[in-house]
Amino acid sequence: MSSEKFNQGLEVRKAVLGAEHVDRSLANATDFDRPMQELTTEWCWGTCWTRPGLSRRDRSMINLAMLSALGRPDELALHVRGAITNGVTPEEITEVFYQVAIYCGVPAGVEAFKVGKRVLAELEK
Template sequence: MAEIGDRPAGEGIPDGERWANGMRVRREVLSDEHVDRSIANTNDLTADFQDFITRVAWGDVWQRPGIDRRMRSVAVISSLIAHGHHEELAMHLRAALRNGLTVDEVKEVILQSAIYSGVPAANTAYRIATEVYGPF
């Protein structure tokens, strides 16, 4: 049985505090510019989703103690490559640098993904990385 200190991030924390913590981490990882643009584009259709990702993804999962932000970036980049989420991939390639990865490390993550996600997926990821970082 888990001890109170071992609770997952966000458990027992009021939603308003989870949202504030999530917004702080979201801004640190994705940049103020990106988050401000997302918030400015929020409408009646997307408001609940914006609240959800801020509280749950950024307020809970991204703050769990098990792995650091560098490792989370590797996991996210790998998953986005595997699933072909190209717009999100570009955003998280930029975030990876803020989380302490180097361009050379990202290059290796993409190469590793070629084995498990396929050469076409890695090829597309290299194209997107080149658009984000410029030529390697």
Template sequence: MSDELYERGEKIRGEVLGQAYVSSSIANTDAFSEPMRTFAVRNLWGDIWARPGLDRRARSIVNLALLSSANRPAELKIHIRAALNNDVKREEIGEIFLQVALYCGVPTGSDATRLAKQTFAEIDAEAKAG
């Protein structure tokens, strides 16, 4: 894989997830986790997120639905923040999780909604402190 793909991936990742998250991720990477991080940066961020077929907002909406339905709360929390960075409104996130509840079950939608509320509260507290 080219360094260009990796560099593009890091740039997009920083824009979508925020530099604070990316810096923390890099700082917490060790020899064991580096191959997975590099794989994700190149392929997920440098390739898929850079494709022209969907804009970042649409990709965020898809991610929220997929991650919530797959019961991946750690990634979902990260992508709730990313969705807000990509101009997905809080009300729209609630609608996405209602759709998830319809197709994947109320417990799944409820868990996602609960996680979103916690994430919103963290974001609001960070904004007040910052």
């Protein structure tokens, strides 16, 4: 895929999640899941993340809250890393997850803290 939005999305996706991760995801795509990789890159990263209304940092914090509330630990782990890249501090991540626990339920908050703790420990290595 080579649309303008895809290319813009690819640039943002690599900047936030890391080129190595994105390149590996695209290289490992099969005929079955390649359309999802393309859709995610074009729509999520190329259409949404390139809009001027919010900073990447703000978008990261919103994603942390939404993914926590939805109970998506794999995506949450990925976006904890991206949030750090975008300048969100571990203290701010704690506050996001605390807010999730209050408004979305303690189990969602507990799971978010587990994921965040694991990812932050990995990043410290």
